[in-house]
Amino acid sequence: MSAGVPREVALDAWRARRPASPTTAPLDRDALVRRFHPDHDANAMVTLRVGSAAGARCPAELAALLQAGSPVRDVDIAGAPHRETDVLVIGGGGAGCVAALEAARAGARVLVASKLRLGDGNTVMAEGGIQAAVGEDDSLQRHFEDTVRAGRFAADRVLAAALVSDGPAAIRWLIGEGMSFDVEPGTHRMGGRLRRARVGGASAARLLSLRDQTGLEMMRVLREAVRLQPGVEALDGHPALELLTDARGACAGAVLFDRERRRLALVHAGATIVATGGAGRLHLRGFPTSNHYGATADGLALAYRLGAALRELDSFQYHPTGLAAPAGLAGLLVSEAARAAGARLVNGCGERFVDELAPRDVVAAAILRELEEGRGVATRDGALGVFLDTPSLEAETPGVLRDRLVTLCHLADRAGVDPAREPLLVRPTLHYQNGGVAIDPTGRTSVSRLFACGEVAGGIHGRNRLMGNALLELVAFGRRAGVAAAHEARAPRSGPIGVAHLSDWQRAMIAAGLPLDACSPQLFPSYGNFDLAAALTEGVA
Amino acid sequence: MSREGDEPDARGARVRLRFEGQELEARTDASLVQAWLDAGLPLVENVGCMGQGVCGACRVLVRREGEHAPGESVQTALACETRCEHGMEVTFVDPISARRPRPYDLRALGDSWTAFDRIPEIFPEAPHCRHCGGCDRACPKGIEVERMVGLASVGRAFDAAPLFDECVMCNLCIAACPEHIDPAHLGQLVRRLVASLALRPADLMARLREIEAGTQTVDVEAEIPEEAP
Known part of the structure; x- marks a missing residue:
């Protein structure tokens, strides 16, 4: 420069x-x-050599986490305490909270594990608003076409249709949880009109908001709802280090790191939802970020080692x-x-x-x-x-x-x-990770019993996200994943549960000539001065 | 030792402060969170939005230089919004939880004749506010917490709710209240009541009816023009 x-x-x-x-x-x-545009900087991209996305382009900083070893070994989890739940939600931001609420209301026992605290994530920082086609001059079809067009026609159309179709119901659901929205000046809260703004790339005024603090309002309400929801337990300070698998290779929970006690804690779950958010704190190409301190792509790395399909890994939004x-x-x-x-x-x-x-x-x-x-x-x-x-x-x-x-x-x-x-x-x-873990309209990934929702999931936005579709996504797909995971959790499990998938992963890494000493997830930004290996050793000693 | 340390430049003067008992050197344009990280110290809790001031995670107690006399109180603040000053003494405040959960089911509070009567049932200490002003002083956002408590406890939810517009749920007011009123959660209850009971936009309801009737659908196969209409 x-x-x-x-x-x-x-x-x-x-x-x-x-x-x-x-x-x-x-x-x-x-x-x-x-x-x-940084997405087109060929020097910043590498080609993945192992895993389900081998051959795909990906920023070098992210590739280093996807093609990495696990901080957890078989012997480490042998003596670790474990607990049972129906649904494990990894990540306590907007998507994780919505999924937890809906899973519990569908009858599941739910554990929400947060790396920091419940509610810490990018959601609370969102200023703009949430898109939903409620105007008379607007329609679900227009919202759908705007979303697909803004995404440069790379989005999964079925997911985009699910997103926009859920829009009005998502707003009603949020109001039901106690979230406020601005109404058009001169109209009433009862029987009036929602205040709508038109954003770049939208063919109608569709952005609903509460001043420029929409994310703050949403997260306050969701955190309070989760805190009071019977059947949900929130576990703060418990980042996930590895996913667990059963005898058939289905996801069976996760290995968490109990930060305060500095030891591993296992959670066996009938269904697991990854809702870990984005990747801004990787500072791709040295860029500054608008993201939360915890946005280090943890869920991408965990899901990838388990074989989940990822998509549009080379596409990020720079505000x-x-x-x-x-x-x-x-x-x-x-x-x-x-x-x-x-x-x-x-x-x-x-x-x-x-x-x-x-x-x-x-x-x-x-x-x-x-x-x-x-x-x-x-x-x-x-x-x-x-x-x-x-x-x-x-x-x-x-x-x-x-x-x-x-x-x-x-x-x-x-x-x-x-x-x-x-x-x-x-x-x-x-600002935002456009791609992520590939999902179907119920939030299922390509790995059995593993779900994803929120920014970590991919396919909804294609290669560029419309302003206001991120908050809608976390509600729409958080609800879908929560309900589907609660049902999935009732299916019988096939033990034993462990980290057997890691031996296949290590063989693949060695075959590709990749070193096994570097580990992921990263958990904290490089300047967070945190050494997981040291913390684990210290805890064991 | 001079009060301002060495020569100021574009990034402000270099100052010394004590943070969690450690002597740090920092610039006056740096926030307390930045100074902590720049000193190479590990940061794995009490951190979140890194400067936007919306997540309430980085609560600190701050004593400024010269404020050691009796009556000079220690102040509460958010570390990401507070700039370094010479002679500051700073400690993180760990997450604060209410003593009791104060459970309620918002969807069961749907009758607007009786919903507001339930506020003092759920928060029985609220009418006992002794007007000590502790919550107001503790709030890093300058919210009139005590006024909100007074309005909420007599059912004036619509007057109380907007006072908590800027609340970031740092929960410092909970720690400050000698009556254990839990103002932060009381504020959320009145805000949630106001929205869930009395926000019924006609345009939203009309669209929901259309969706239910099957007159609003999405054609996934539609040909989409490159340029917006």
């Missing part, structure tokens, strides 16, 4: 030309994305506007709402360079082009970004920052910037 324009010089250029005129440079969107500075806040999201309200993107020369409301992959690629070609804005600490021109927006629409962009102002304040006077420095941030 090139050095860029020093911030003081760039600020002068911005002042001299504000408000900047629309860009007139011709833009071949496909060529731009192919050349500058165009993460904070570029200061270092401690880098990667945090500046919501798309700012651009939707009219804020422009300006490079180090004071020029606009893209239609700010183009699809996310296009805007992200355009920003990366500016940075790469030396037109970025460089701070003295080496941060590089482009300006989000909030001062001109405020000048044109006085009060817009305070009234509509509350979270942005809060963030700017912590970054030490007055957004009414100074533009924010932004750059693309790793």
Whole structure:
């Protein structure tokens, strides 16, 4: 990447030309994305050599976790305490909570194991909203077509249809759990209309929200519902290290790490739901991320070792506007709402360079082009970004920052910037894993008795996700997986239960010439200063 | 030793603070969470959204320099939202649980004539608030917790609920309450009641009726144009 324009010089250029005129440079969107979007960086991809996705392209950082050994050996689990449950849910974010609730209501005993605490995950951080086709001018079919089109026609159409068909019922279900939504100003909560916004790539206004805190509201409600749901037990501080199998190779639970006691804990389950979320904290290609601290692709690694099919592993969403500075806040999201309200993107020369409301992959690629070609804005600490021109927006629409962009102002304040006077420095941030574990409409994976839902699952969004479809996905498929897993759990099991699948895995790794000393899941970001091997040894000693 | 440490630069001055008993050096533009990680210390709990301030996981007790005199209280805060200052003393606060679960089934509270009477039954300590202000001082989001408790305990759920818009369920108010009122969970009860009893959007209900009647379906095989209509 090139050095860029020093911030003081760039600020002068911005002042001299504000408000900047629309860009007139011709833009071949496909060529731009192919050349500058990180998914298309051939140097960052490797070809998988073992497992169900052998031959597929995958970012090197993720491949290192998929093609890795297990931290658990046969001898380690021999003496470990174990317990029984009908349904084990791995991951206590939005999808895990929904699945746990529905499995328990279908009559199952449920254990939800969280790496951190129940409710910790990307869901609580979602600002935008949830899509559901409720408008008179809208339909399930339109939502379906928008979803498939936004995903570049790579989505599994049956899954996309299931997603959108569940939309209105998912909103009703959430209200039933006690979640609020904004209503259209001037209408009533009883018999009124839901406030709807139109997002990039949508053919109708379909985004429902509670201010810019939709995820926070959703997670508060789901966590409270799970806490009070009879039949559900939440186990905090228990990351999964390996899945268990029975004599027929079906999933039979998991090996958890009891962090406080520093020892292994086995859970035997009739059905297991992986709901571990995304992978942003792998910082692919060194990108900052908007993701939660725990987003380290744990579920992908576990499911892959058990032979589950994965898909679109090379496709990630980079949100165009993460904070570029200061270092401690880098990667945090500046919501798309700012651009939707009219804020422009300006490079180090004071020029606009893209239609700010183009699809996310296009805007992200355009920003990366500016940075790469030396037109970025460089701070003295080496941060590089482009300006989000909030001062001109405020000048044109006085009060817009305070009234509509509350979270942005809060963030700017912590970054030490007055957004009414100074533009924010932004750059693309790793935001969402488009692909994941392949599922059917009930959340079943290709491995018997193993389910997946939420961001870890793949096929619903194809190669690009529509804003607002992530929150819908976790409700729609969390409910589907929860119910299906509760039924599956009643089928008779075939013992003995253990980690027999690991010997096949090790043979395959050796045959492919891959080292067995590196282990996954990673559990925490590399800068989390956590050494699982040491923690396990210490616990045993 | 000078108060501000060495020369300030773009990243702020370099300062020294004590975090969980360890001496750390940090920049004033860094959050407490960042300072902890930069010092190479392991972080596997009391962490979550890393700066957005919405998950409530990184609760800390903070004493600022010069606040050692009697009456100078220790403050509660979120470590991801608090910047480093010279002479700070900081400790993490482990997750806080209520003493009792206070079970209720939201779907059984469907009668709006009686639902609000149930609030003091589920939270019997709520009417006993002694107005000590401990919950208000503990809240890192500046919520009027005590006012919410007062409104909720007399059934004014619609006035109480919006006061908890910014709650991140850090549960510091639970730890602060000498009457064991559990304000965080009481806040959730009134919020959930307000939504589940009295949010009935006509457009949503109309669409649900259409789906049930089979007049809203999806054609999975449809030819989808490359560009949106």
